[in-house]
Amino acid sequence: MFRKWQHGLAVLALVLPLIGGLATTVPAQAVSKTATVKKTTPAKHHYLLVMGHGAGDAGARGNGTTEATALRKIFLPELKKYAKQVQHSTITFYNPKRNLVTDTLQRHQGSYKINKHTTVIMFHLDAPSGHGGHVIISKRHPTARDRRLAKVIKKYVGLNRAYMGYSYRTNLRNCNVLRRRGIDYSLVESGFITNKTDYQRLKKHRAQIAKSDIEAITNEKLPANAK
Numbered sequence: 271m272f273r274k275w276q277h278g279l280a281v282l283a284l285v286l287p288l289i290g291g292l293a294t295t296v297p298a299q300a301v302s303k304t305a306t307v308k309k310t311t312p313a314k315h316h317y318l319l320v321m322g323h324g325a326g327d328a329g330a331r332g333n334g335t336t337e338a339t340a341l342r343k344i345f346l347p348e349l350k351k352y353a354k355q356v357q358h359s360t361i362t363f364y365n366p367k368r369n370l371v372t373d374t375l376q377r378h379q380g381s382y383k384i385n386k387h388t389t390v391i392m393f394h395l396d397a398p399s400g401h402g403g404h405v406i407i408s409k410r411h412p413t414a415r416d417r418r419l420a421k422v423i424k425k426y427v428g429l430n431r432a433y434m435g436y437s438y439r440t441n442l443r444n445c446n447v448l449r450r451r452g453i454d455y456s457l458v459e460s461g462f463i464t465n466k467t468d469y470q471r472l473k474k475h476r477a478q479i480a481k482s483d484i485e486a487i488t489n490e491k492l493p494a495n496a497k
């Protein structure tokens with residue numbers, strides 16, 4: 271609520287000088303028309319998806335591969351495919367060759383370049399040992415989006431019994447670079463890369479997991495026949 275109101279103020283701040291500036295040269299009718307169009311066209315919500323740690327950080331290792339490789343080679347192409355089908359939101363991906371944390375902490379880029387109305391969804395694979403996934407949440411209690419994401423993990427890989435779906439953490443750097451900037455996020459641990467069953471399920475169901483994750487993130491149902 272507060273966030274929306276802030277956004278409204280920002281739009282007003284942009285429009286008001288425009289009206290003031292145009293008033294001397296453009297008829298009043300044309301000006302009010304411009305203002306109405308701005309008000310009634312709702313912007314699509316932007317989701318930024320981040321695959322693993324980025325850049326040269328391979329992340330966790332297991333099953334003869336790494337977190338980075340599994341996420342980028344197996345999962346990313348599927349996510350991209352379904353992200354294109356989304357109508358009511360905009361989805362982009364953080365450049366896997368970049369590391370959001372070091373971009374933020376060392377270059378004053380990364381989270382500083384992310385619009386505060388953007389929601390960031392981070393995908394990771396767990397280590398060193400265990401089974402199942404969970405969602406690392408940004409508030410004490412899971413949001414509706416967090417619940418939808420946990421359901422996807424439960425259905426295709428299984429939930430980590432240690433967390434029963436959710437974990438609220440304030441000591442993770444990749445979360446805190448967003449938290450400090452007031453950016454909303456969820457971090458999805460889709461299972462253990464070190465666990466053979468988890469890894470096999472991830473590979474086998476990658477298309478369904480990706481589709482369901484995109485639906486969970488955007489709360490939009492994608493066409494059933496989509497491949």
Ligand SMILES: [Zn+2]
Nearest residue numbers: 329337394395
């Ligand atoms: Zn990770």
